[in-house]
Amino acid sequence: MSTSNRIAVFIKILxxxxxxxxxxxxxxxxxxGSTLLDLLNILIKEGDIAxxxxxxxxxxxxxxxVVIMINGLIIHELSYKLKNSDRVVIMPLVYGGYLANL
Numbered sequence: 001m002s003t004s005n006r007i008a009v010f011i012k013i014l015x016x017x018x019x020x021x022x023x024x025x026x027x028x029x030x031x032x033g034s035t036l037l038d039l040l041n042i043l044i045k046e047g048d049i050a051x052x053x054x055x056x057x058x059x060x061x062x063x064x065x066v067v068i069m070i071n072g073l074i075i076h077e078l079s080y081k082l083k084n085s086d087r088v089v090i091m092p093l094v095y096g097g098y099l100a101n102l
Contacts, residue, residue, distance in 0.1 A: 005031060006030065006032065007030055007031075007032050007034070007082060007085075008027055008028075008084055008085060009028050009039065009088060010025075010027050011026050011039075011043070011048070011090070012024070012087070012089045013025075013089075013091075014089070014090065016050070016092060017049055017050055017092070019048075019050050024048055028043075030082060032084075033081060034081070035079050035080060036068065036077070036082065037060060037078035037079065038082075040056065061078070062076065064093070066090065067091050068088065068090050069089040069091070070082075070086050071086060
């Protein structure tokens with residue numbers, strides 16, 4: 001795959017969605033045109049997500065307790081096309097507080 005067809009996506013995954021219950025930060029290089037669902041499937045396959053069941057329903061929808069932000073905006077559509085230098089944060093729904101430095 002040519003590097004000109006790849007994009008860099010910065011990922012931050014917060015507990016309880018990580019295997020070791022620590023915040024996980026990485027850069028992934030994806031094929032241009034990759035969707036948010038493509039990224040989630042890679043994170044699950046690579047073991048960066050505790051399990052598929054923690055994020056997705058059986059019909060590949062996000063569970064109600066999962067919030068995904070891309071560049072500071074909450075994204076609900078798993079068909080969202082990722083762009084180079086996107087910053088993706090996967091976190092639990094949090095009530096009554098603010099998570100700084102996302």
